[in-house]
Structures are given as C-alpha cells and as structure tokens.
Amino acid sequence: MHYADGKTTPCLNVLPSQVHGCSDLNTSAFIQRMIQAGKPNLIVFTGDNIFGFEAKDSAKSLNAAFAPAIAAGIPWAAVLGNHDQQGTLSREGVMKHIVGLKHTLSQFNPSEAHIIDGFGNYNLEVGGVEGSGFANKSVLNLYFLDSGDYSTVPSIPGYGWIKPSQQLWFQRTSAKLQRLHEASMAKKSFAPGLVYFHIPLPEFASFDASNFTGVRQEGISSASINSGFFTTMVEAGDVKAVFTGHDHLNDFCGQMTGIQLCYAGGFGYHAYGKVGWSRRARVVVASLEKTDEGGWGAVKSIKTWKRLDDGHLTAIDEQVLWSKNLIPKV
Amino acid sequence: MHYADGKTTPCLNVLPSQVHGCSDLNTSAFIQRMIQAGKPNLIVFTGDNIFGFEAKDSAKSLNAAFAPAIAAGIPWAAVLGNHDQQGTLSREGVMKHIVGLKHTLSQFNPSEAHIIDGFGNYNLEVGGVEGSGFANKSVLNLYFLDSGDYSTVPSIPGYGWIKPSQQLWFQRTSAKLQRLHEASMAKKSFAPGLVYFHIPLPEFASFDASNFTGVRQEGISSASINSGFFTTMVEAGDVKAVFTGHDHLNDFCGQMTGIQLCYAGGFGYHAYGKVGWSRRARVVVASLEKTDEGGWGAVKSIKTWKRLDDGHLTAIDEQVLWSKNLIPKV
Numbered sequence: 001m002h003y004a005d006g007k008t009t010p011c012l013n014v015l016p017s018q019v020h021g022c023s024d025l026n027t028s029a030f031i032q033r034m035i036q037a038g039k040p041n042l043i044v045f046t047g048d049n050i051f052g053f054e055a056k057d058s059a060k061s062l063n064a065a066f067a068p069a070i071a072a073g074i075p076w077a078a079v080l081g082n083h084d085q086q087g088t089l090s091r092e093g094v095m096k097h098i099v100g101l102k103h104t105l106s107q108f109n110p111s112e113a114h115i116i117d118g119f120g121n122y123n124l125e126v127g128g129v130e131g132s133g134f135a136n137k138s139v140l141n142l143y144f145l146d147s148g149d150y151s152t153v154p155s156i157p158g159y160g161w162i163k164p165s166q167q168l169w170f171q172r173t174s175a176k177l178q179r180l181h182e183a184s185m186a187k188k189s190f191a192p193g194l195v196y197f198h199i200p201l202p203e204f205a206s207f208d209a210s211n212f213t214g215v216r217q218e219g220i221s222s223a224s225i226n227s228g229f230f231t232t233m234v235e236a237g238d239v240k241a242v243f244t245g246h247d248h249l250n251d252f253c254g255q256m257t258g259i260q261l262c263y264a265g266g267f268g269y270h271a272y273g274k275v276g277w278s279r280r281a282r283v284v285v286a287s288l289e290k291t292d293e294g295g296w297g298a299v300k301s302i303k304t305w306k307r308l309d310d311g312h313l314t315a316i317d318e319q320v321l322w323s324k325n326l327i328p329k330v
Numbered sequence: 331m332h333y334a335d336g337k338t339t340p341c342l343n344v345l346p347s348q349v350h351g352c353s354d355l356n357t358s359a360f361i362q363r364m365i366q367a368g369k370p371n372l373i374v375f376t377g378d379n380i381f382g383f384e385a386k387d388s389a390k391s392l393n394a395a396f397a398p399a400i401a402a403g404i405p406w407a408a409v410l411g412n413h414d415q416q417g418t419l420s421r422e423g424v425m426k427h428i429v430g431l432k433h434t435l436s437q438f439n440p441s442e443a444h445i446i447d448g449f450g451n452y453n454l455e456v457g458g459v460e461g462s463g464f465a466n467k468s469v470l471n472l473y474f475l476d477s478g479d480y481s482t483v484p485s486i487p488g489y490g491w492i493k494p495s496q497q498l499w500f501q502r503t504s505a506k507l508q509r510l511h512e513a514s515m516a517k518k519s520f521a522p523g524l525v526y527f528h529i530p531l532p533e534f535a536s537f538d539a540s541n542f543t544g545v546r547q548e549g550i551s552s553a554s555i556n557s558g559f560f561t562t563m564v565e566a567g568d569v570k571a572v573f574t575g576h577d578h579l580n581d582f583c584g585q586m587t588g589i590q591l592c593y594a595g596g597f598g599y600h601a602y603g604k605v606g607w608s609r610r611a612r613v614v615v616a617s618l619e620k621t622d623e624g625g626w627g628a629v630k631s632i633k634t635w636k637r638l639d640d641g642h643l644t645a646i647d648e649q650v651l652w653s654k655n656l657i658p659k660v
Contacts (some may be wrong), residue, residue, distance in 0.1 A: 225587075227562070
C-alpha cells in the first residue's frame, strides 16, 4: 500500500488525467472496492503497508492504511516490508502496533520460539466447515514471515532475507501441523500451505513469459544471495504457493518444484507504478470438496486471479495454483 | 579416502604401471607420508572416509582408514560424506564409531542443540600459545558439519544439504565464540573460522580458471538446490575458508564475498580419479603474529597448498587464504 499521510500524499505514476486529487485515499478506495466485489474471508497485506519515509506518524499511517479492512470487520493479516520501519516506529514498533489493531489475526512472533529473527513470523490455521468431519481441523495452513528489510552484512549488498531461525520455526511448524492432521484423519489427507512474505526469493528469477502467468516488467529484487528458504519449503512438502510484494511491476505466478511463486502486483497509489498500467490485487480462492457422505471436506483446489483498479475491477489471469487431483509438473 | 577392505581392495584410475599391488594400503601409505612430511597438529578427514558399498565390515574399514592418524598419535577430526553409511553401519552408527576411536576430536553432535539434523556437527577451538596472552583463548575456530548424503525429497534430485537446524547451531556457535573472544580481549581482535564438510555448496560453481587457484576437471556436485549455508557463513562474519571433499578431480580454492571455497582434492586410491593425475592432500597452516611485547599473539595469516602423492610429495598451488592485514577483495 505504501501508505503515508492520507489525502495530502500524492499518487505516483498515474495518467495525467488521474493526477488531480489522487492520493493515499485512492489506495483506501481500492481496498473498499475489492472488499465489495470479493467479500473476502481474509485480507493479507504483504508488506510496505506504509511508506515510513513520508509518514509523519507511523501509527496514524498504519491505522489509516488498514482502516478499510477494520471498518468492514473482515479478518486481516499483515507482514512487514522494507519500508514499514522508516518512519516514527521501528520494525518491532510497527509490528506491535499492527497486532493491537481490530480484527487482525497478525501475530508478533511465535510464543514457543525462544529467539527468532524479525517481527511478524506466525501461522494461521483455516478450519474446515463446522458440523463436517473437518470441523476443528485445519484444512489450509497459512504461514507469514518477516523477510527483513536491508542486509546488515557489509559484504552483502541489498535487501534482507529469511534467516535460519525463521526457517527452523517454519519447518517445525509445518511438520507439527502435518503430524496433527495425519493423526486426526481416518483417511489419508492433506492440508495445503500458503506462504506470505514481502521480498521475493532469488528463485523468482527462474521464470520468463514461457512459464509464468502474468507479467515481468522489472528485475527480481530479491536479496543478492540465496538464504535457502525455497529449499526449506520444498522439503516441508505442504507449501503449494508463495505470495510476495516488493516488485510493483511484476505480477506473475510461476511454478517450480511443485511450488507456485507469485507476486501480488502493485496495489498502492503512493508507490512507484507504471503509467497506464492499473494498480491491482491478487485474489486467492480455496475450494472445498464434497465428501462421499455429501458434507464438506478438505481443500480440493486453490485458484487465483487479479483484479485491476479500473472501472470494472477487471479480473485477469485466472489460473489454478494447486489441485488435489493433479500432480504438478516438476 | 573411500577405504574399503584394505589390501584386497584395488585402486581405481591409476597408471597401468601402478595397478599391480595397488590397494587401500596405498591410501594408508599416503597418510603416513603426509604425516612424516608435515608433522601436522591436526588431520581433518572430509568425508567418504570409507566406501560403504564395498566395505564388508564398516567398523573395521573405519578402524583401518584412520589407523595411520591414530598410530601417529596426532589429533584428528572427521565428518561424514555420502558413502560412509552404505556398509554395515548407518550414518549414526558410523559417527558413533568414529567418536569412540583414539586421538579423535570428532564429536557426535552438539550437546546443547536439542534436535539437529545429521551426525557429526561440532566445533573445535584452537587455543593460543601457553604463557601468552592468548592462552586459554581460541585463536582459530574450526566448524565441522554433516552435509548429508542424498536428498530424501522426491521433487529434489541429487545430494543432501545443510539444514536450517544445523545452520542455526552454526550461527549461534559462531556468535557465542565471537562474543566470548571480544569480552576476553583488551584490544579488538578476532579469531578466524574454518569450516569443514563433505559436499560442496552451489556457490563453488561461481569460479573458473580466471578466479581460482587449482583445477576444475569435473562438474560441481553440490545439492541441486541452494540451502543458504553460504549466506549464513557470510553473515556470521568469522569464516575465512571452507574445505570440502566429494569431487575428486576438482582441487581449487576460489574466493567469494570474503570466504575462500576450497576443495581438498582426491586422496583415496579406491576412489575415482584421473589416470596420471596424482592423488593429493591439502595442507592448511595458520601462523601466529608476534605481539608488541614479543610473545605469540593471534592468527595473522592462513596459508594453504597441496601435496601430490608422487616421488617427492611435490607441493603445489601455495596461496594465502586469509591475512589479518589484508582486506579481501569482495
């Protein structure tokens, strides 16, 4: 969102005809339109929620940025980007503020992890339908991680990365969830996982137009080194898709070793963009299967598309990210 | 070493004139020659100590493989390769056997780490000169890790890798050693670190003849994915060189982001090699500086060369891996 001070904060890279009166409020309006159109069960904000450098008061900017989700009463979750801490609050302060806001499911950090790098590493379990055999069981696991801001290692330039402590927490959480799920199910079944963080992995650079859906209009601004989180996710086995922010002009999903690597696409109006190329948001829909007994069962497929902030909230690039009955190409 | 059953186990890829009578005993003799020539303070075996597939009794093969070091009474350390467990002992069993042998400094796993992947993850501290200001202080830190054998993840082919649990242990151990060192020194000083494991990292593929010392005569047989250990080492800050085995025909050192990535070079006679290209071993020498008071101080430089198992144990490719007074090219 790159939210700053609201209506006094101008839009970047919009058509000349759109400049007048354009501000952070257009970002807010876009959230409202998305909520109206999609009636989402959860909204995930993938970092750079505020653009700290230009936020006079980070707490106020955060309040304003998340206000449409809060006003709608829809559960929401956020992770940190690389710009959130550049205002009047530290990274720790931003995350502490976020977890105190209404209707958020964001968490500061896992309670069981003694020491973990970053702020806002947590997971959420999406329970099955009440009254079904999947009630009180997670049918979809969501993981949220802090991918850092900038390298603090002089010999490594550029952006931050997901550290071993975070990867170990993720690995153990995934293993625990898989054990619990298996133990609780009569039939062999499986809860797919989705992972959200801000900075794309180096593996995002593996794709081109021949093997992704969407566009790549700028370089992949990953960390300049590989910290191994892609490997850790592949090894964990449950992750089917990853969603990142960071690069505003890339909005593709590409599949590698069974995991879809997806950008959300640039959303905020006070963020660099491309003139004439609409701001956009990614929608993710997990559908349940019907069991033999006619009730609701496990997740059978995960689909995605994007909506453009144009006159019709045009939906583009619909695709199946994962389907229970399809073996992914590896 | 790829040790199997001793004198009945033939040599691979030697000159026709060398075939007759050539066996594992040539490997043993090479260790003895190296000990005679170098009078080392420590011998490190970088995995595939035995070639399990052809060892009738893994325990006996291990005993025989390390016998020259044990007989000489020289402290030695070993890590596991990908072939050690292919005989009558599991990976755990091989490492348990190793730590019970005489004069070894090998350890099974760190006691403080609750759960860690692999067997034979440990560190050693090399103390400064007795009577000097560096007595009872580590002037050189050695880290040993189990880089695994083969991937157990169906979608990832090939060799194993260093896991998040091991990286976190390494990271915390390095940080602890650096804190202790700083706290104990009046002047700002620094204990360099050396890391030993079997399977090279994907980063070993970054070099060619223009920026390494030695040769590359085969592909880099790293894991097919990057698990981030190079990044973790760079971030730790103390590691100056890494030494791996695995590829018998590569023996180079190349520097990247301040860390020398080195192969040992093929040593064992019952291991694939190249006809007419001598088996070889890498020597590493850490030299101490003289303090202003005329006593021995911290490590001032780390040099390396290789010795060939030819008539003269010819030394080749001498180079400085790290020097306290040189800022490395990054």
